[in-house]
Amino acid sequence: MSNNNLNLADDLAIDPEKAKSQSEKLGAIRVFAPATVANVVCGFDVLGFAVNEPGDEVEMRLTDTPGVVIKRITGDDGRLPLDAAKNTVSASVQHYLQHVNRLDVGVEIELHKKMPIGSGLGSSSASTVAGLFAINKLMGDLLSPKELVPFAMKGEELACGYGHADNVAPAILGGFVLVRSYEPLDVISLPTPAGMYAAIVYPEVDVPTKDARQMIRSKVLLKDAVTQWGNVAGLVSGLFMNDFDLIGRSMKDVLVEPTRSILIPGFEEMRAIAMENGAIGFGISGSGPSVFALTKDEGTAKKITKAQQQHLHKININSKAYVSSVNAEGPRVI
Ligand code: HSE
Numbered sequence: 001m002s003n004n005n006l007n008l009a010d011d012l013a014i015d016p017e018k019a020k021s022q023s024e025k026l027g028a029i030r031v032f033a034p035a036t037v038a039n040v041v042c043g044f045d046v047l048g049f050a051v052n053e054p055g056d057e058v059e060m061r062l063t064d065t066p067g068v069v070i071k072r073i074t075g076d077d078g079r080l081p082l083d084a085a086k087n088t089v090s091a092s093v094q095h096y097l098q099h100v101n102r103l104d105v106g107v108e109i110e111l112h113k114k115m116p117i118g119s120g121l122g123s124s125s126a127s128t129v130a131g132l133f134a135i136n137k138l139m140g141d142l143l144s145p146k147e148l149v150p151f152a153m154k155g156e157e158l159a160c161g162y163g164h165a166d167n168v169a170p171a172i173l174g175g176f177v178l179v180r181s182y183e184p185l186d187v188i189s190l191p192t193p194a195g196m197y198a199a200i201v202y203p204e205v206d207v208p209t210k211d212a213r214q215m216i217r218s219k220v221l222l223k224d225a226v227t228q229w230g231n232v233a234g235l236v237s238g239l240f241m242n243d244f245d246l247i248g249r250s251m252k253d254v255l256v257e258p259t260r261s262i263l264i265p266g267f268e269e270m271r272a273i274a275m276e277n278g279a280i281g282f283g284i285s286g287s288g289p290s291v292f293a294l295t296k297d298e299g300t301a302k303k304i305t306k307a308q309q310q311h312l313h314k315i316n317i318n319s320k321a322y323v324s325s326v327n328a329e330g331p332r333v334i
Contacts, residue, residue, distance in 0.1 A: 251281025
């Protein structure tokens with residue numbers, strides 16, 4: 001089997017004795033996990049990349065009382081469940097512990113939301129990945145980062161009804177990631193061209209991923225599929241070739257964007273602003289309403305977000321902006 005192939009979590013062999021001795025060494029940890037831009041315009045459910053900000057933080061402590069508990073959530077305005085079975089962080093940690101035969105372990109979790117919920121920036125993914133990275137560290141890195149992906153997908157399933165991997169895989173691995181296949185899961189890390197920046201603007205209207213998925217047609221025309229897979233292949237080639245023009249030409253979506261962009265205020269105007277100000281390409285981040293542009297440098301990215309925010313302000317929409325290089329490392333202990 002090649003390195004890029006990933007066994008499903010349930011096929012992984014875990015030595016319970018190793019798991020037990022490793023977990024005793026660390027008692028508590030705080031982890032940051034990054035936001036992500038899923039789809040990268042043409043690659044619905046198969047492409048994504050991580051950014052350095054925003055992101056979420058999870059504090060985790062091991063206790064003597066078996067079971068996973070959410071002690072506190074900050075920054076969510078009371079929107080996320082404290083019920084451990086319903087919260088994506090605790091539910092995926094529970095699934096992980098079951099898999100590594102450590103249901104004897106007690107875990108207390110504090111989740112600090114540092115990014116907007118329902119923004120299209122992989123909010124649930126960032127929380128879930130921070131939690132999984134934390135528990136895996138506390139257990140002595142029993143699983144590799146790639147092996148954590150299926151557990152994080154369980155969290156996405158809970159959050160939006162479908163376990164897509166194009167947020168969680170780049171959040172865990174960093175950089176650009178291709179989900180070549182779901183069954184079996186096959187996740188491939190792609191290169192990031194030097195100097196690339198993402199200019200992200202979040203117009204503050206709520207678009208839950210669950211709803212944004214339901215509005216997409218489930219059947220596509222062959223001619224549209226041809227356009228789409230040409231662009232996916234072009235984008236991946238562009239990343240390998242450091243060819244910004246090819247990346248930009250490939251950032252076209254004839255399947256999903258025409259429907260979803262209707263939910264995003266000022267979408268076409270923001271596209272025009274991005275392209276007039278030197279973006280390589282522009283589109284919806286994940287399921288929206290955030291939009292993003294890729295640029296060749298930080299200055300261009302800042303110019304674009306500033307002008308887009310001015311436009312949103314004119315049409316009475318509040319917004320947040322993030323300018324970030326591509327995050328190469330994934331989650332980190334803080
Ligand atoms: N691929 C997913 C979607 C990403 O577009 O619904 C959600 O952030």
